[in-house]
Amino acid sequence: MKNTLAKISTGALAAYVAFSGFVGQTFAQQPKSASDWLGGIDGVDSELDSWIITMLNWAIGLAALAAVAMLIAAGYMYITANGDEGKVEKATKSLTFAIVGLVVCFIAVMIVQFVLANILK
Numbered sequence: 001m002k003n004t005l006a007k008i009s010t011g012a013l014a015a016y017v018a019f020s021g022f023v024g025q026t027f028a029q030q031p032k033s034a035s036d037w038l039g040g041i042d043g044v045d046s047e048l049d050s051w052i053i054t055m056l057n058w059a060i061g062l063a064a065l066a067a068v069a070m071l072i073a074a075g076y077m078y079i080t081a082n083g084d085e086g087k088v089e090k091a092t093k094s095l096t097f098a099i100v101g102l103v104v105c106f107i108a109v110m111i112v113q114f115v116l117a118n119i120l121k
Contacts, residue, residue, distance in 0.1 A: 056112055064105040070098035 074094035081087035 053116075060105055060108050060112070063108070064102060067098050067101040067105060070094060070101065074098055 074091050077087065077094060078091035081091055
């Protein structure tokens with residue numbers, strides 16, 4: 001039991017440390033002007049574009065923060081389970097879902113970058 005907890009917490013910590021710099025570097029960057037990455041499409045408001053990029057950055061950041069908070073909460077549930085099978089199973093499921101949520105946040109960052117770089121080019 002202690003060995004499994006150590007593996008899970010070490011893996012979660014390593015993933016967080018490895019990807020925390022990745023997320024900060026890959027958030028959608030504010031373009032110099034909206035026409036630079038929209039290719040000069042007529043009728044596009046640059047304030048709206050900046051607002052959308054800012055909201056995407058905030059949403060992804062908050063989702064990643066919530067996933068890390070759930071990782072911490074699930075780890076605490078796992079530690080305080082005291083061998084109760086029901087609590088251990090609940091904590092394990094929470095850990096799994098929190099890790100999946102964190103992975104989804106990282107994939108969302110990559111999708112935003114792809115859309116900004118290739119589709120809205």
